Structure formats: C-alpha cells, structure tokens
Amino acid sequence: MRIILAGIGMGAREQMTQAVQEACMNADIIFGAAKVLETVEWCATPKEAIYEAEKIYAYLQEHLRYCSPVVIFSGDTGFYSGASQFVRLYGANDQVELQILPGITTVQAMAARLGTNWQDVELCSIHGRSRNIMNELRRHARVFCLASGAEDVRRISQQLIDYGYQDAQVSVAVNMTCQDEWIGQGSPQEFLQFERTGLCAFMIEKSQDSSSQVYGLPDDFFIRGRVPMTKEEVRAVSVAKLHLNPDAIVYDIGAGTGSVSIECAIHLTKGEVYAIERKEEAASLIEQNAHKASADHVHVIRGIAPDVLQGLPKPTHVFVGGSGGRLEEILNQVREANPHVRIVVNAITLETQNELLQYVRKHEITDADIITMQVSRSETVAGYHMMRGENPIMIGSF
Numbered sequence: 392m393r394i395i396l397a398g399i400g401m402g403a404r405e406q407m408t409q410a411v412q413e414a415c416m417n418a419d420i421i422f423g424a425a426k427v428l429e430t431v432e433w434c435a436t437p438k439e440a441i442y443e444a445e446k447i448y449a450y451l452q453e454h455l456r457y458c459s460p461v462v463i464f465s466g467d468t469g470f471y472s473g474a475s476q477f478v479r480l481y482g483a484n485d486q487v488e489l490q491i492l493p494g495i496t497t498v499q500a501m502a503a504r505l506g507t508n509w510q511d512v513e514l515c516s517i518h519g520r521s522r523n524i525m526n527e528l529r530r531h532a533r534v535f536c537l538a539s540g541a542e543d544v545r546r547i548s549q550q551l552i553d554y555g556y557q558d559a560q561v562s563v564a565v566n567m568t569c570q571d572e573w574i575g576q577g578s579p580q581e582f583l584q585f586e587r588t589g590l591c592a593f594m595i596e597k598s599q600d601s602s603s604q605v606y607g608l609p610d611d612f613f614i615r616g617r618v619p620m621t622k623e624e625v626r627a628v629s630v631a632k633l634h635l636n637p638d639a640i641v642y643d644i645g646a647g648t649g650s651v652s653i654e655c656a657i658h659l660t661k662g663e664v665y666a667i668e669r670k671e672e673a674a675s676l677i678e679q680n681a682h683k684a685s686a687d688h689v690h691v692i693r694g695i696a697p698d699v700l701q702g703l704p705k706p707t708h709v710f711v712g713g714s715g716g717r718l719e720e721i722l723n724q725v726r727e728a729n730p731h732v733r734i735v736v737n738a739i740t741l742e743t744q745n746e747l748l749q750y751v752r753k754h755e756i757t758d759a760d761i762i763t764m765q766v767s768r769s770e771t772v773a774g775y776h777m778m779r780g781e782n783p784i785m786i787g788s789f
Contacts, residue, residue, distance in 0.1 A: 392451060392487050395461040396477055398468040398494025401568035402430040406500075411463075411492050418461040420454075422447050427465050436461075444476040448487075465590070467496040471516045471537060497592045498535045501564045504574055505594070509535065512594065517543055525554050525685035526657065528597055538591040544582050547593070551579035554685040558598040565589045608657075613648050613680050618673045620648045621712055621737065624766045625784055630654045632735045632760070632788040633708045638662045642706045644696045644721060645713020649677030649689065655710070656686040664689045665703055667696045669715070697724040705729050711736045718746045738785040747787045759789040 395414050400406040415421055415434045423431075425440040441447050442462070451457055468474035468491050481487040502509040513531040515522045518539050524547055527534045538544060544563055551559055561582055565573045566589035573587055610623045621629065629651060635641070638661040643652040646666035656664045666681075666689055668674045674693050681689040692699050697720050709725045709732055711718065718736070725732050738744040751759045763785050767778040 395490045396468050396474040397463050397492040399463050400495035401500050403568040406568050414461050419459045420457045421461050423463040444480050467494045470496045500567045523688045529685050533596045535594045540591050541585050544585045548579040548582040560596045562594045564592050613650050615648050618648050620650050626654050629735050639707045640704050642709045644711045647673055649680045651710050652689050653684045653686050656689050665692050667692045669695045697721045706732050708733045719750055735788045744785045756789045761787045
C-alpha cells in the first residue's frame with residue numbers, strides 16, 4: 392500500500408506546490424481534517440474527514456478499492472504535523488510505502504509577510520501542547536510559535552510583561568493567505584486584549600538590551616534572605632553531574648532558595664522541575680527567584696520529602712541538597728518510581744556523607760561517582776590577597 396502524505400501550505404491553492412496539487416488530482420481518495428479538506432474543494436477526488444493514522448489505515452484495509460490515497464496536512468509535513476504519526480507507526484512497515492510531499496510552513500509565510508528572515512528564529516508550538524516560551528526567549532533573540540488561538544496570544548503577552556520583556560516586539564498572524572488574513576505588530580501591552588479568531592501564530596523579538604545569560608547564574612542573581620544556598624561553583628558541578636536531557640523531569644529535594652532548581656530549569660526546553668521545600672520562607676524565595684529567571688516550569692512543592700513525592704510525575708533526574716536525615720527513604724522512593732533515575736546528592740555534614748556512603752554500599756551501587764569539592768575565594772586583607780576556603784562538600788552521583 393502506498394500512501395502520500397502532503398503538506399498543503401497555508402491553504403490557498405496557489406500556495407500549494409505543483410507536486411501536491413497533482414497528487415490530489417491523481418488520488419482516488421483524500422483524507423484529512425474537515426477544515427483542511429475545505430482547502431481542496433477545487434479537486435473532484437472523493438474525500439473522507441479522517442486524519443488519525445490508525446483510523447486511515449483501518450479504513451483502507453476495509454476499502455481495498457482505494458490504491459492511491461493521499462493524506463493532507465496544513466503547513467508542512469515536517470513541522471508539528473500529523474504526518475509524523477504515520478512515519479512513527481508505519482515507517483518500518485513493509486506493507487506500507489510512505490511518500491512525503493512538503494508544503495510551505497507558517498513561519499516561512501509569516502517571515503515573508505514581515506519582510507524578514509527566519510534562519511535564526513527558534514521554532515516552537517503551544518498548539519495543543521506546552522512549551523516554556525519565556526525560557527526560549529532567554530536563550531534566543533527571536534522566537535516563533537504556533538498558537539491555539541487568541542487566548543495564547545493574550546497569555547504570552549502578559550507573561551512578557553511579567554518577566555521583564557515589555558520592550559519586546561510582538562508580531563501576530565491570523566489565517567495566513569486566507570481572505571480574512573490579518574497581521575499586526577506591537578508591544579506586549581497592545582495584545583493583552585487580542586480577540587481575533589482563526590489559525591494563529593506569533594513571533595517575538597526581544598530588545599537588544601534584554602538579558603541573554605543562560606548558564607552559570609552568579610550567586611548575587613538570587614534573592615536569598617536567610618536561607619542557605621548551594622554556591623555557584625558547586626551548582627555548576629552538581630548540575631553537570633545530573634546529565635540533564637531537554638525533557639527531563641527533575642526533583643530538587645531540599646531546594647532552599649531554588650538556585651539548583653532554576654539552573655536545571657534553564658537547561659530544559661520541554662521538561663519540568665519540582666522544587667521540594669519544607670520551610671515557607673524558602674518556598675516563597677523559590678517562587679520569587681523562578682519568576683526573576685523566567686522559569687515558570689519550576690513548581691514549588693511545600694512539604695517534607697519523601698512524604699510529598701507521592702503523586703508527582705515520575706522523575707528522570709533527582710538532586711538532593713537537603714534530606715533532613717531521611718536520605719535512604721528518599722533515594723529508595725525515587726529509585727522505586729524510576730529504577731533508571733539519575734541522582735546527585737550534595738553532602739556537607741559528616742553525618743550525611745556517611746549516610747550517602749552507607750547507601751551506596753548497602754545497595755551495591757557500583758557506578759557511583761563520589762568526589763569532594765572545596766572552593767576558595769580571594770579577599771583583600773591589609774593590601775594583600777588571601778584565599779578564604781568555603782566548606783568542603785561531597786558530591787555523589789549515580
């Protein structure tokens with residue numbers, strides 16, 4: 392069975408490639424979402440409003456007379472498209488041959504309308520999915536995003552103001568290439584009451600003086616109060632030892648000011664961080680620091696670990712900065728939830744260091760990497776520079 396997966400671009404016939412138009416005309420049936428099928432009304436080929444890969448495959452099995460099916464998708468088949476579902480399910484199936492025909496993407500069409508390029512734009516989507524746009528804006532000067540509608544535009548505009556990007560330029564496009572196409576530009580403030588309906592996308596360009604620091608936040612970035620904080624150099628080593636993936640689910644247990652939580656969050660484009668903290672003063676500081684760092688994917692969990700871990704998403708990575716004497720219970724619970732979880736423990740006191748070593752021995756963890764780290768900082772005394780040592784810390788990872 393041969394199935395053609397075709398991207399129709401923005402929808403107007405003149406925007407479709409010649410190959411896509413010919414595929415539709417030569418097909419014996421066209422599948423797609425009802426709204427998408429409206430764009431090929433000019434084609435006499437029979438149509439069926441089905442877009443799920445498994446349902447289309449089942450339909451073709453029941454109607455063997457169709458031997459030249461085409462499935463059409465809005466935009467391009469390689470950019471947040473349902474075509475990926477077909478490739479995932481049937482790409483390795485010897486009985487199914489897939490041919491993929493690309494189309495013009497929304498970002499291409501929008502950049503052309505705006506008279507700009509898009510090679511340095513970070514591409515995202517919050518259309519039926521989640522993405523931390525503020526974190527992407529911290530990393531990139533320009534961000535493009537597919538949206539579910541006007542509500543997303545209003546929400547992101549408010550976030551831009553809340554996180555200090557009120558000087559960013561926002562461009563919004565609705566129903567690209569259609570008769571009711573609309574494109575507007577302005578400040579986030581100007582889109583707080585945005586109401587237009589239709590297929591929606593936006594592009595954000597932050598001002599040149601916006602903060603662009605990504606990794607290795609200095610200690611004085613964090614609002615600290617009287618709460619202990621993992622120092623900058625120890626954070627850098629500890630986060631490196633976590634071996635984070637972009638979609639990691641991280642627990643920061645005994646999160647303090649949230650410095651490790653936020654350093655982790657900055658690394659994540661699709662993941663989440665759960666900062667577990669029992670002291671209210673510290674929990675409040677985590678929220679303030681997360682807001683300051685545009686890290687709205689840091690979730691503060693108030694309470695004592697491991698008691699409050701039940702019900703949280705299964706962790707892929709766990710950092711333990713404070714265990715309250717319950718290190719073994721904590722490690723047992725997270726390893727039970729995910730036997731492959733990556734764990735990093737900071738141990739300052741001799742008692743916690745002993746707990747860590749005893750746990751490694753008891754559970755026969757043969758790949759444990761344990762180091763001791765001490766940082767010294769220079770200070771001036773009577774015109775001379777002297778090195779003042781910080782407390783040594785044991786970092787265990789496995």
